[in-house]
Structure formats: C-alpha cells, structure tokens
Amino acid sequence: MSFSYSRTIHFPDTDAAGVVFFTNYLAIAHEAYEEALSASGINLRTFFADTGSVTPIVKSEAEYLRPLYCGDKLRVTVTPTSLTPHSYEIRHELFRLGTAEKLVGRIRTEHICISPANRERLALPTALAAWVSAS
Amino acid sequence: MSFSYSRTIHFPDTDAAGVVFFTNYLAIAHEAYEEALSASGINLRTFFADTGSVTPIVKSEAEYLRPLYCGDKLRVTVTPTSLTPHSYEIRHELFRLGTAEKLVGRIRTEHICISPANRERLALPTALAAWVSAS
Amino acid sequence: MSFSYSRTIHFPDTDAAGVVFFTNYLAIAHEAYEEALSASGINLRTFFADTGSVTPIVKSEAEYLRPLYCGDKLRVTVTPTSLTPHSYEIRHELFRLGTAEKLVGRIRTEHICISPANRERLALPTALAAWVSAS
Amino acid sequence: MSFSYSRTIHFPDTDAAGVVFFTNYLAIAHEAYEEALSASGINLRTFFADTGSVTPIVKSEAEYLRPLYCGDKLRVTVTPTSLTPHSYEIRHELFRLGTAEKLVGRIRTEHICISPANRERLALPTALAAWVSAS
Numbered sequence: 251m252s253f254s255y256s257r258t259i260h261f262p263d264t265d266a267a268g269v270v271f272f273t274n275y276l277a278i279a280h281e282a283y284e285e286a287l288s289a290s291g292i293n294l295r296t297f298f299a300d301t302g303s304v305t306p307i308v309k310s311e312a313e314y315l316r317p318l319y320c321g322d323k324l325r326v327t328v329t330p331t332s333l334t335p336h337s338y339e340i341r342h343e344l345f346r347l348g349t350a351e352k353l354v355g356r357i358r359t360e361h362i363c364i365s366p367a368n369r370e371r372l373a374l375p376t377a378l379a380a381w382v383s384a385s
Numbered sequence: 386m387s388f389s390y391s392r393t394i395h396f397p398d399t400d401a402a403g404v405v406f407f408t409n410y411l412a413i414a415h416e417a418y419e420e421a422l423s424a425s426g427i428n429l430r431t432f433f434a435d436t437g438s439v440t441p442i443v444k445s446e447a448e449y450l451r452p453l454y455c456g457d458k459l460r461v462t463v464t465p466t467s468l469t470p471h472s473y474e475i476r477h478e479l480f481r482l483g484t485a486e487k488l489v490g491r492i493r494t495e496h497i498c499i500s501p502a503n504r505e506r507l508a509l510p511t512a513l514a515a516w517v518s519a520s
Numbered sequence: 521m522s523f524s525y526s527r528t529i530h531f532p533d534t535d536a537a538g539v540v541f542f543t544n545y546l547a548i549a550h551e552a553y554e555e556a557l558s559a560s561g562i563n564l565r566t567f568f569a570d571t572g573s574v575t576p577i578v579k580s581e582a583e584y585l586r587p588l589y590c591g592d593k594l595r596v597t598v599t600p601t602s603l604t605p606h607s608y609e610i611r612h613e614l615f616r617l618g619t620a621e622k623l624v625g626r627i628r629t630e631h632i633c634i635s636p637a638n639r640e641r642l643a644l645p646t647a648l649a650a651w652v653s654a655s
Numbered sequence: 656m657s658f659s660y661s662r663t664i665h666f667p668d669t670d671a672a673g674v675v676f677f678t679n680y681l682a683i684a685h686e687a688y689e690e691a692l693s694a695s696g697i698n699l700r701t702f703f704a705d706t707g708s709v710t711p712i713v714k715s716e717a718e719y720l721r722p723l724y725c726g727d728k729l730r731v732t733v734t735p736t737s738l739t740p741h742s743y744e745i746r747h748e749l750f751r752l753g754t755a756e757k758l759v760g761r762i763r764t765e766h767i768c769i770s771p772a773n774r775e776r777l778a779l780p781t782a783l784a785a786w787v788s789a790s
Contacts (some may be wrong), residue, residue, distance in 0.1 A: 260416045261433055262678070264671035266568050266725055271667055272629075273543040273550070280543070281395045285457070298396055298536050299403060307542045307586070312580045320419070320671055321429030356490030359542075366528045396544070399536035401590055401703050407712045407764075408678040408685070414680070432670050434733075441722070442677045447715045455536055502618055528687045530704055538704060551665045554725070564726030568666055569673060590698030592687070 252327040253289060253385065255282035259322040269317035272350065276312055279342040279357040282326040290381040302365075310361040316354040323347040324354070330382045336371040337362045338382045356376045387462040388424060388520065390417035394457040404452035411447055414477040414492040417461040425516040437500075438507045443502045444495040451481065451489040458482040459489070465517045471506040473517045523596040523655065525552035529592040540585035546582055549612040549616060552596040560651045572635075573642045577608075579630040586616065586624040593617040595625070600652045604631045606633045606641040623650045657732040658790065659688035664727040674722035674779040681717055684747040684762045687731040695786045707770075709778045713764040721751065721759040728752040729759070732749060737789045742767045743787045 257278055258300040288294055318324070329341045337360065344355040363372045374382065392413055400406040423429055453459070464476045472495065479490040498507045509517065527548055535541040535634065558564055588594070599611045612627040633642045644652065662683055670676040693699055723729070730750045737743050742765065749760040768777045779787065 258420070260419055261429075261670055262412045262415065262676055264433075265666055266576060266671070266673045267576070268667035268671045268673075269576075271547075272580065273546045273667070276543045276546070277397045277541075280397065285393070285396055288456060294396075295454045298399075298455055304537060306539075306584065308539070308584050310542065310580070310582045310584075314576065314578050314580075317432045317576070320433055321423060396535055397541055400531055401534035401536070401538045402709060402711070403536045403538075406682075407715065408532070408681045411678045411681070412676075439672060441672070441674075441719065443719050445677065445715070445719075447716045449711065449715075451714050452711070480690075528690070531699075532682045532685065532701075547667045550667065554665055555663070558726060564666075565724045568698075568725055589700045590703055591693060638779055 252329045253282070253286040255285045255328065257281065257324045257326060259318050259320055259324065261320050263318075264320055264359060269319060272312070272314055275314060275318075275355045276310060276357060276359075278344065278375045279326060279340075279359070282328045283343060283359075286328040287378075287381060288385070290377070290384070292377050292381065296338055303363050303375060304366050305361045305363045305374070305378065307359045308362050310356045313356045314354075315356070316352060318346065318354055325351070326385070330385045332379075332382050333360070335373050336364075338374070339368065387464045388417070388421040390461045390463065391419045392416065392459045394453050394455055394459065396455050398453075399455055401516045404454060407447070407449055410449060410479060410490045411412065411445060411492060411494075413459070413463060414475075414489065414494070417463045417477060418475055418494075421463040421520070422516060425512070425519070427512050427516065437438050438498050438510060440496045440498045440509070442494045446493045448488075448491045449471075450491070451487060453481065453489055459472060459485070463520070465520045467517050468495070468516075470508050471499075473509070522599045523552070523556040524599065525555045527551065527594045527596060529588050529590055529594065530644050531590050533588075536560075536591055539589060542584055543583070545584060545614060545625045546580060546627060546629075548594065548614065549596060549610075549629070552598045552612060553610055553629075556598040557648075557651060557654070562646070562647050562651065562655070573645060574584075574635045574636045575631045575644070575648065577629045577633050581628045585626070586622060588616065588624060591607045595621070596630045598655070600655045602652050603630070605643050606634075608644070657734045658687070659690040660690045660731045660733065662686065662731060663725050663730045664725055664729065666725050668723075669725055671699065674724060677717070677719055680719060680749060680760045681715060681762060681764075683729065684731060684745075684764070685731045685745060686762065688764075690746055691733040691790070692783075692786060693775065695782070695789070697782050708768050708780060709771050710766045710768045710779070710783065712764045712768050714753070716763045718761045719759075720761070723755060723759055730756070733790070735790045737784075737787050740778050741769075743779070
C-alpha cells in the first residue's frame, strides 16, 4: 500500500496565471517523499546532507492534468520501486480532494545513489533500501 | 487566543547553508495567515484574487533567532490587530517543537486594503474586518 | 538557431544538499522560455494572464546530469517545435560555462493552448504560432 | 557609490494576485547582495557554505511600495554599512525601469558573523570586512 501525504495549496505555490506553478507539483511530490522517508524512521536532516552517499534525482517526468488553486486540499501517493542495486524510481499521484476526488497530476522521479566525493555509484544505504523494498 | 499553525520544514525550504532560507520564514508565516483566514470561513481562492479589493503586504519586519533544518516541526502563531479602518498588522511567532519548545523567529506584516483599479484605500471587507477584530 | 539565455545560479536556487534543487532546473528553463518570447515581441505581463486563451504546460521531462552550485554561470537554449495546431513542445539544454562548457541538464515541456473558461483546445494565438514556427 | 544589479521579473516570482510575492522582493535583494560580493572577488560557492564562519541574516525590514509584474525590469542597489566588528547591515532600493524610474521597494537586512559550531560571534573574514568598508 502506498504512503499518502496530505497537503493544502498555499499562496506561495501559485503564479500569476492564478494556479500552482508547474514545478511546484514536483516540489510537493518531493515533500511527500520526505514524509514517507520520515515515517519509515529515516532522519531527514542527515539524509539530505552529505553523509558518505547522496541520492540525487537524475530524471523526472510529470503530467499536469488539472489546475490547482490556493486552498485546494491534496492527497499525494508515494510508491517507490527498486531499479538496480544503486537506484530506484518513485511514482506519485496527486489527487484533489472534494465531493469527488480528482487526479490532478502524475509524477515519476529516478534516484541514483552516488559518492559525493567522486560521483561513483554506490549501493543504497540499508535503511533506504529497506524503505524501497517495503513500500 | 492566537491561531496556531503546524508546519514541517521540507527540503525545498532550505538553502546551501543547510538551513531554511530567510525569506521562507516569511512565506511560512503567510501560510499560517492563510490557514487562520480559512479557519474563520474565508475562501482563499477568491480572497487572494482581485475581487473589488486587495490587501497587499506593505511592510514586513522579521527576526531570525535560530536556524531551522529539514524535518523540524514548527508551531506558528497568528495575531492580527486593527491599525486603521483600512489596515491591520499581523504578528507571528515561530516555535520549533522538541523536548523544549524554542522561539526561532518573530515576524510582523502590515496589510492595507486598496482598490486594484486605482490603488486608493478601502475599508476592509466585512469578513476580513470580523476576523481581525475577533482574533 | 536556438535562442540562448544566460543565468547565474543564486543562493535561493539551492537546497541543503549544497546544490540547485531539481525543480529549479525547470524553473530556470521557464525563465529562458519567457526571455525567448519577450525577445520575439510578446508582452509577458499579458501573455501569462488570462486573455482569452492560456497555454499551460501539460507534461515535462527532465534529465539532471550534473550538480549546480551558487555562482555557477549557465547558458540555456530554447527550441520550440509545433506538435498540433493547438500545442507545441520546447526543448532546453542547460550548459555550465567554464574552461570547458558542460551539459548539465536537458528539459522538455509540452504546452497546450486552451480556453480558460471551458478548458477546450484552441489554435495558438498568432504571435505565439509565429514564434514557434520561426524558432 | 552603491553596487547596482539588473533583474527581470520572471513568472516563478509571481503569485495568484498577478504580482511578485512579497518574500521575493527579499530574495531578489539577496541576489543583488551575491552579485556585489562576487564582483568584489568573493567566491559565492564557498562563502555561503560553512567555512569556519557563517554570516546569517538575523533581521530584515522591508517596504513594498509598488506591485511588480512579469517582464518588469529592475535595478537593485546594495549599500552595506559596518555595525560592529562582527556585524553589518545592507540597505537595498529596488527601482522599476521605464520611461520614469520608480522606487518599488526598500529593504534592510542585518548580518552577524558567527561560528557554525557554537554560534558565538566572530570578527568578519578579511575579504568580507574589506567589501563592507569599501562599499
């Protein structure tokens, strides 16, 4: 079962077209990813700092299906899948809550674990690998 | 009694110094303001669009007392006070939760209600004036 | 020939990993798109507001090839291609300047022209269609 | 004579009210500060990372005098003044270019040099002190 994250759209998420700026769909998906990691016991403060290995996003794909407005309530799913011993993908769906829940966006990110020193590929840290395989 | 808003620090809030970028203390305070308005029954989607009157922020003051890191949990207070028939200020305190709650920032914003057409001052809309005086 | 946009990486572009946050590659590509439109004579203030038609981004794909640091200088290309009478794609390449220019990212966005009232597809406005076909 | 920085307003700077979000006046002022430091020979990539001392912003004050729209061209001044051996302030004025240049914002930030390890006050690094006194 996917992890789900609840998020309200705020004014700084929007742009002069009156709706959420497209890159903020991706930033909100990243928040959901952080909450999923945190719920699995991973410490965010050290995870995203350089601690022997880093797992940058190397690819993203997004579909923006419906506009989002200030005050809208979202549910964002987080579904990781292992790709190789040093990489994984995460799929997200963003749903706008209301009388009928509507799919408003789909996002896929690809993450590779590397050494920050020489940028060579590394196996995922144990806690991260456990989260990927358990989700 | 002040309205209180709960917020977790996310990765997009931070900068290369490893902590929350100073302008994001203000953006987080604005989120708290939005939640306070929403809790009082004001519709955010129309409030922040041009609907006969707008209430831009004309001044801000902020004290950044302690750094904030990814994963930190905050409580943000929202205390509005009427200044004139067409303006109000909001005071915010940001507390980092933990074994002992710590004050990490203080913010004050000043808001003036104007006509978007000619930028002349207007009396606050009824629902907004009610929120300011009731808080 | 592609339009080229010059951009310096600033501190608010970065995150606690010390490098540019992935969604900001896309935001920087959007800035380049704006500059290309502006150079072709399109007024940005009215273009991105609702003026009978809007052209939201409906898809994005991005490859993040190398990290970017505060102070880095970029050159960003903008290459639009018509897809249908009411849609186009833009391809961007981001190069970091230096003793040797390095490709640091590739971005593709897909734009569809619609009516903001009923979200039905519309032909591109003349100036926009001219920019797409001339670029 | 003050350092001056040129900046175009881009779409990600704006919000659903159709104008630049208030915190982005401060972020743009910070960009101007970075450009001034860079012009004086300071390396931004290492300056904002932890290198024995950090100089966080501890206070900000801002006046938002006029709205800014996508495509607007700005000139931003940067005027530092020493406060104590371990602190300085920077004053910024933001002008919108056009047939007549208009003052659109005034910003003041206060910076204190501290040790990242124990947060005790430190004397400014030599290059930074030289920039403050020469500007």
